[in-house]
Amino acid sequence: MRPTRTLAVLAAAVLTLTACGSGEPSGDGSATLTITANAISGGKNAATANWTKSWLIPKFEEAQKAKGKSVHVLFQPNGVDDEQYKTKIALDLKSRTGADVIDLDGIWVGEFAQAGYVKPLAETAGPEVEQWEGWSQIPQAVQGLGIFDGKKYGLPQGTDGRVLFFNKTLFAKAGLPADWQPKSWQEIIDAGTALKKAGVPTPVQINAGTAMGEATSMQGALPLLVGTGSEIFSNGKWTGASQAVKDVLGFYRQIYTTGLGDPRLQQEAKGRDKSFQEFADGKIGILAEGDYFWRAVIEPKAGVAPMQNRDKDVGYALIPAKQPGAGVRGQDFVSMSGGAVRVLNPNSKNAKLAWELLSFMHSAEATKAGLAGEARITSRSDVNEEVLAPDPMLNFVSEKVLPITSFRPGLAVYPQVSVALQEATAAVVSGKSVDEAAAAYQKKLEGLVGGASNVAQ
Incomplete structure (x- = not known):
């Protein structure tokens, strides 16, 4: 098994680099963070793109302003085949560029980890990662979507059973x-x-x-x-x-x-x-x-x-x-379950602030807003208890299935x-x-x- 080589071959197929926006300070003294996902308004995963632009970014910037911080968040949309997106992200990370917060399919986590392209969240952002309130709301089995070799590399998004x-x-x-x-x-x-x-x-x-x-x-x-x-x-x-x-x-x-x-x-x-x-x-x-x-x-x-x-x-x-x-x-x-995760770019110039953004993206408020009124299974038990209550079957999956589920190995x-x-x-x-x-x-x-x-x- 040579996942590093596999990702390197994929990356070599991409001819252009994405500009790095990794938490670098702006000219006005504020910080800039970037988010990327395989989502684009009017196209693939449009709901995610719309939520990111119209709800998440304004809310996070407003929350940071209330703390006395000036933070700008940029969204880098994509609307391509999953393998093309995977190749682009691999190249960004290999080149030590790319967005601060990155969407990945859970099945890719192990491959990216073995290649050294992503690192455990706590290694990138510090001990505050383990203190996040959200861990208590994500069943241990569901946390497994973002775990490789016993270490937490990403926060799970929605899942299934x-x-x-x-x-x-x-x-x-x-x-x-x-x-x-x-x-x-x-x-x-x-x-x-x-x-x-x-x-x-x-x-x-x-x-x-x-x-x-x-x-x-x-x-x-x-x-x-x-x-x-x-x-x-x-x-x-x-x-x-x-x-x-x-x-x-x-x-x-x-x-x-x-x-x-x-x-x-x-x-x-x-x-x-x-x-x-x-x-x-x-x-x-x-x-x-x-x-x-x-x-x-x-x-x-x-x-x-x-x-x-x-x-x-x-x-x-x-x-x-x-x-x-x-x-x-x-x-x-x-x-068995599948789903996507969000990871931190280990090359981020402001990793702790990037973690604040990532954890905010997975807060109960943000998770619920991302559903846009739909009844879908999220990774958070508190959100599921509220939004799935009218649907006994989806509630059954959330309460009975997710705590006992397993995931595919994220290897190439x-x-x-x-x-x-x-x-x-x-x-x-x-x-x-x-x-x-x-x-x-x-x-x-x-x-x-x-x-x-x-x-x-």
Whole structure:
């Protein structure tokens, strides 16, 4: 694994440097700070750009003025492909330039940290970082989005969580409870079997294969893996053809070779979209998905596959560990989350002031203002308690899922490892044995991460 080299290659592809505005004093004796994000008014992530310009900057400058400080904050917008943005930020940091406060995808944190482009927050801004009131409002598991190697590199922004959605009408037909909460993988199999006997076309949908892309990893393979007590990367090594991986593949095989799942759906280019519609049409009994499915797919008015009676007909449950207590950290239930973070530029000329800006951006007031009236899950429990109260499902994710969630490793090779894991699930879905699929995954993994010494069995 050579993340430094990977970022350096990306950076070399960019031909222009961004002017540095790192907390340098202005001619009038005031200080100037800069913020950058892959957001631009009228384009990509417009809401973030609008909040930054119209609410955040005026409010922060006003707060600083009340302290007797003259501070100007500038926003550097971007509206490009994520990889282009990543390359630009990598070049800025490598060249010791760039904005003081930087938006990053959480999946990039480890890569940037290993490259030396970002440093732990306390190392950059000082001990006041650990004294911030916001840490007590961010669940420890959610803080993990900005943590690498045990150190806090960034503050998490909004996040999400994976659960099991189920159709209560189909459950009633199969004699299953409306408050279903499986406590093991076997109880998912048992529910699927009951749904099959009741004539449900597709009892269980767990994303599998490469056509589903990262949705296979995030909605299926990785939650199942942490449900065995293992993670895809831990203690400096990648998880190979271990018993944990074989257990995950065995569960997939059990679903897709016994008629509980539809193997053809996993191979279709639009298979995930089709699964959404089939669930909305009452053809799928249990579906593993993120809260996005609730708020954007089956949302009654503006959803992609709207369900008019969503609130009455759709239930949701925590994803169980393989058996009680078998999950990571000894958990009974597990989940996976994603999201973005904000980091400090270690080259900032005024790092302590930059931390004041960053912590202000993640205050309860600023977090709530950034929602612009929408019900979305934030990293702060106090904000979630207020804004999610009218939506039981999103409140469920905030209160029950976020404290037990896990995150993908923020390393450069992860996307390729993820594809290898997807290929392994595709193999068992198409009928190959667990041992065959695991052996092929092990071989591919070793080639990706630099040999067997970087793989744990």
